[in-house]
Amino acid sequence: MKNIRNFCIIAHIDHGKSTLADRLLQATGTISDRDMQNQALDSMDLERERGITIKSHAIQMDYEKDGEKYTLNLIDTPGHVDFSYEVSRSIAACEGALLIVDASQGIEAQTISNLYLALENDLEIIPILNKMDLPGAEPEEVTDQIVELIGCDPSDVIPASGKTGLGVDEILAAILSRIPAPKGDPDGPLQAMVFDSVFNPFRGIIAYYRIMNGSLKKGEKILFLNTGEDYHADEIGILKMTPQPRDIVKTGDVGYIISGIKNAKEVKVGETITTFDNPCLTAVKGFEDVKPMVFAGIYPVDTDDFEELRYSMEKLQLNDSSLVFEPESSAALGFGFRCGFLGMLHMEIIQERLEREFNMTVITTVPNVSYYCYTRKNPTDKQIVNNPSDLPDPSTIETIEEPYIKAQVITKSEYVGQVMTLCVEKRGELQNQIYLTQDRVEITFKMPMAEIVFDFYDRLKSVSRGYASFDYHPIGYQASDLVKLDILLNHEQVDALSALVHRSNAFELGKKICLKLKELIPRQQFEIPIQASIGAKVIARETIKALRKDVTAKCYGGDISRKRKLLEKQKEGKKRMRQVGRVEVPQEAFLAVLKLND
Template sequence: MERIRNFCIIAHIDHGKSTLADRMIELTHAINERDAQAQVLDNMELEREKGITIKSHAIRMEYQRGGESYMLNLIDTPGHVDFSYEVSRAIASCEGALLVVDASQGIQAQTISNLFLALNHDLEIIPVLNKIDMESAKVDEVSDQIIELIGCKREEILAVSAKTGQGVDRVLDAIIDRIPAPKGDENAPLQALIFDSVFNSFRGIIAYFRVMNGTIRAGDKVKFFSNNHAYEADEVGALRLGLSPEKEIRAGNVGYIISGIKDSSEVRVGDTITHVENPCTQAVAGFEEVKPMVFAGVYPVDADEYEDLRASLEKLKLNDASLSYEPESSLALGFGFRCGFLGLLHMEIVQERLYREFDMDVITTVPNVSYRVYTTRGELLEVHNPSGLPDVTLIDHIEEPTILAQVITNSDSLGVVVKLCIDKRGVLQNQVFLTSCRVELTFTMPLSEIVFDFYDKLKSISRGYASFDYHVNGFQTTTLVRLDILLNGDRVDALSSLIHRDYAYNFGRKMCEKLKELIPRQQFDIAIQAAIGAKIIARETVKAVRKDVTAKCYGGDITRKRKLLEKQKKGKKRMRQVGNVEVPQEAFLAVLKMD
């Protein structure tokens, strides 16, 4: 155990975590040349396309120094705020963390957020200044920022270039010298924390764990604390680039277990594995349950695929513990699920993974957050979707979740960033100049205001400089209304949304205009209306495709033409009563991307 080191890499998005992991893997020869590629740990096709890490990835490396062999267990983590739950799980499994900061961009909001997560778990922090080979690198200025942030000495900061490999060997030496060896007793009863799991269609569920105390061997009878079910450990092993079977995994180490479990509900992230015969007395203090920020309905395009969608979501939840879902039904879309996500990027990734990994084509409804509704009878209701809102006469008041938002930007775009936050009902709490040209803003604002396009707008108005991070900060009373969309007088509940009264008129008008472009023309007029209760606030009409019934009338009395037009009018009236309007998938997606 003296020669084991467990550590993770934390940083803001795009500061070079995965590239640094590549160089370390190369230096320790944990991978052969044939398998080598850029971002080797990002093994999901989606991660490579978007250039971001979505999942935490664990790998074991062996490093020789001074005639001794050290075992380094690395967990590479995502940088985006939507995947912070992945980061918290990686941190709970480690004793130390590499804090990577981009020398050209400096400290960003997510750097600070992830750092505090690590400090709460008493991790040893090793500051690493990356991208020093770039012309725009500000080594001294960013070093000062790091010293101010974590209070380290200047010589403790490791300047490296993950791209060229310069200085990476010093990082490996610092991991061995500074990060403490794991504590634990190999002879005590087995106590292992599950930090991730994946579904394999041939072998069942593969659970990844970190052994706190004891030793787990292949063939042992083990049980999970949460359900008390007993299993046989068919195979245990180490997480190298692939799965590497071993006879035993001792205290302080990271590994995987295959026990032929097929039911995904039996394996929970944060659960404890112990022996059946000699169990430990208490579970490892696992991770707190994740709180979803954004809710949206997910429905199969074909109603017959409802059970397939349920199975797909179960398997996806194994790999993505921050996803939550429960069944719901809609008049327009049939049976589906109300899913909870950590943010809009998380929602987009889940939708894409369902399509790629499970071949599930789904419709996602307008995302919203959960509100607390206090009724005149003194009841408290939690409302996730617009259809759950009680009648206006029964509502006493509504509370919405608020967040404490932290924005770091350059002083040039300070004015436009403040204006954007105030337009989103934000209240400025604090403004601190980190350096002469970088400022940190703290706002309290409603969570519902950042759900749609806040992050995209922030990036565009600050030319990519501003970084954003947030955490939930309680509830506040608000004036909400339910905005319904009616097609020919029928409500489409999948397009309904809960919105602040001040913004309802503009939003309703834009929605009607957008739907007019997207709904295909029929043989009859389609009335698109936005309504609050019984009051119509906006209307657009998709005109009918008309057949020229008077084409055969040449000459003669006008009454001949009028007779034909009256006949057509009656037919259209009857068609409108029986015809139904199909809302295309693009219409649901367009509402999400509406400016």
Template sequence: MEMKNIRNFCIIAHIDHGKSTLADRLLDATQSVTEREKKEQLLDNMDLERERGITIKSHAIQMDYIYKGEPYIYNLIDTPGHVDFSYEVSRSIAACEGALLIVDAAQGIQAQTISNLYLAIEHDLEIIPVLNKIDLPGAMPDEVSDQIIDLIGCKKEEILHASAKEGIGIVEILEAVAERIPSPKGNKDEPLQAMIFDSVFNPFRGIEVYFRVFNGEIKKGDNIKFINTGKSYEADEIGSLKLKQQPKSVVSTGDVGYLISGIKVAKEVKVGDTITLTDNPGKAVQGFENVKPMVFAGIYPVDTSDFEELRASMEKLQLNDASLVWEPETSAALGFGFRCGFLGMLHMEIVQERLEREFDMTVITTVPSVQFHAYPKKGEMLKVSAPSELPEVGDIDHLEEPYIRAQIITKDEFVGPVISLCMDKRGEIKNQVYLTQSRVELTFEIPLAEIVFDFFDKLKTISKGYASLDYELMGYRTSSLVKLEILLNGDRVDALSAIVHRDKAYEWGKRLCEKLKELIPRQQFEIAVQAAIGTKVIARETVKALRKNVLAKCYGGDITRKRKLLEKQKKGKKRMRQVGNVEIPQEAFMAVLKLD
């Protein structure tokens, strides 16, 4: 296939604007799937994606299309819409020349639409605006078209109208891809340059690498080299990504394909790396920047002997989810485990689910936190991503916490509640713009630690689901932070500690003690649940002991007899408390998330 007839494009949109359904219709229209293979959201092949109705992974697929009598190859990448998976989107965009920007005609432009659009514009992608769901009774094609024109400055007639569910406007989209999206640039006579944009682990054949060729060509049996890791392999099988993989003898400039070379070690494949030939090496492609994790949490095996198995599972999962960052750590309460960096709370939830489903690992996740910067009185700045890493209070000069710039788009009737929610989270309002008469864009600067837990849920609740959130990291600012520790019978439980703002520490400690009192099962002895800052206890609750009624046999008689029995019982309880240890259930570690 000549390079001028290849089109590489992705679909970008806010969550739930109909990307995956539109991808289904494009596959139907190009006859890339048979009747037998058809199903809803065909590219979402993970159980989790189908259950939750969201796309978690980018999915690449190749289609053949005849336009004006000429055959074209379309490489389509369907991307996720949720802010927690924006790294998937940035990788897909790096492999494309154009993007379909899908906007829901009933909901209009939302925060993630804008942020994905800016990603695409930074990479000089050709944007084709598509107004989806025009068949809905609540659709507002004219208003939403005006919003799109304001956003990207296109002409009204350039906006395509479609309904993925009803199959309206699909042919127009396919024709627009051929006409408007430029063909790939590159030279097939130059040394091979292919960028890896995704990879998956196949238990039978090793690691499958998905790549896009920028220059040169790769043939079956070639000796290839990964520039970043410096490892060399033989290309056992290469081919195109149809619905099922289709082996070919050569993948040329501008095309997208897969490579299997029997790689068994997960560390040897890095997304964003460049593939070149061993005997005629090319230069590395400038890929995309490294991922910046926002939320950190510990993941531990329930049974400490499963640690190595968990490590292997994490390596395989990281192949498929390049935005997961982890390193080993130990905890006094939980033993050996990993400190993981996630892009957000949904990402953390999905990783935990995938470990349990795909790798059969039962894990305990500790309280999520963000990365702080601690400046000791002597020495260099320390990066602290877990409370246990924080130096003693007396040794610290000051602490800095990460701040984000949050963009919230909502209806005008919810502006008051949204502002008060952000103020409550120590946010400052920076800007307020009316996009239309009834839609407002609010910009806040908020500490990241405040939005880690339940901010998104609360935002959705107060705006009846109409607010959309997008955020970016701004930098670090000095803050009055303290380490809040939880003590059970005087023993510190490092997995329950948290770094919180001084003004909120008392409230936080009090509520956490109350929550733990409900969750920790009663023992034969009394358990003191305390919250402390340094050596100062700021809150306490007591889990009462289970007691046998030792007075049951005493009826009447002298009070001293009863007292003697109670004293004896008290001594036993005291001795028991010294040797007994407190079992902490998994729910207790997640209690912090459920604090109102």
């Protein structure tokens, strides 16, 4: 055990984690030059295309120094704020972390929040200054930022470059000397924590775990403590570039287990594995249940595909345990699921993965957050409202509370004005403003979660020319003056387009949606009114004109009454048509509502 080191890599998005992980794999001979490709640990096409890490990846490396053999277990983690749950799980399975900071960009918001996560778990931090080969690198300035942030010695910061391989040997030496070996009782009862799982169509569910105490042998009967289910360990082993079977996995090691489990609900991340004959007394203190922040409906384009969509979502949930969903139905879209996501990028990735990995084309409704509603009848009893259509009658509502977040934005000082204007526009209240260096400012805001759901991140990037980084965490609920905005097409409500908005924004948003729908809904044989209303009060209206046949074309001259008679007859027909006519809302219309500010 004294020669095992478990560590993860934490950094902001695009600071070069995956590239540096590639260099570590090459330096330890885990991957041959022939098999080497960029982002070697990122196995999904989506990750390569976007250049981001979506899933944490565990891999074992063998390293020899001064005649002693060491086992290094590395977990490469995502850098985007929407995948911070993956990071928290990886941190729980490690004793140390490599904190990577881009020498040209300096410390960003996500770096700070991931660092605090690591410090809460008492991890040993090794600071690394990456991308030293770039002409825009500012090593002295960024080293000062790191020293100020974690209180280390400037000599502890290792200069490195993932591209050229500079500093890789120093990093490996620091991992051996600074990160402590795992603690645990090798002779005690087995206690292992599941930190991830994947689904294999041939083998069933493969769970990844870290052994805290005891050891796991092949063929042993095992017990899952939280669910109380027991299985046989058909195959166990360690994670190299491909899984490698072993007969025994010992304390401190990270490995995988295949036990023929087919049902996704039976393996929960944070679960404790122990032996059936000699179980451990306590479960490993896992990570808290994930709290989804953004909710949206996902519906199959063809209603017959509902069961197939359920199957696909369950398989995806195994691979991404932060996805939460439950069945729901909508008058406009039929049967589907109400899904909870950690953020907008997470929602986009899930939609894309459903299309790629399961060939499911889906319709996504307008995303929103969950609210608490109190009625006049019983003001102490709160109702959770995930969907605007679940809101009780407005006349019975006492108050509505919405979730608030504490948002940290780190940007260059020249963009402070634009960032503040954007945050105030989104109903944010300035809490704090700190100058990290002469030209880097950290601004802290308290703002409603609902305001960042739409287009906040995109607009933040555009007002700061890409220089602002953003991180947030929930701070509870607060009462607000919210109203339900309904969209009516031909006097029929479209429940998929309803939204809960602040009263001050309702008129402007209603007007925008009506204008957008007027552009996107094809013209019919009858006139279609598009209305935005709050309760019974219509606050905005647009009209799609009818397609008209020229019925008077055959009248050459003659009395005006002949023409009038024909026009009246047409008018009657249009009126009848409008009563029975149904207006189909195209898929682009649902998506366009999300991008109103473009």
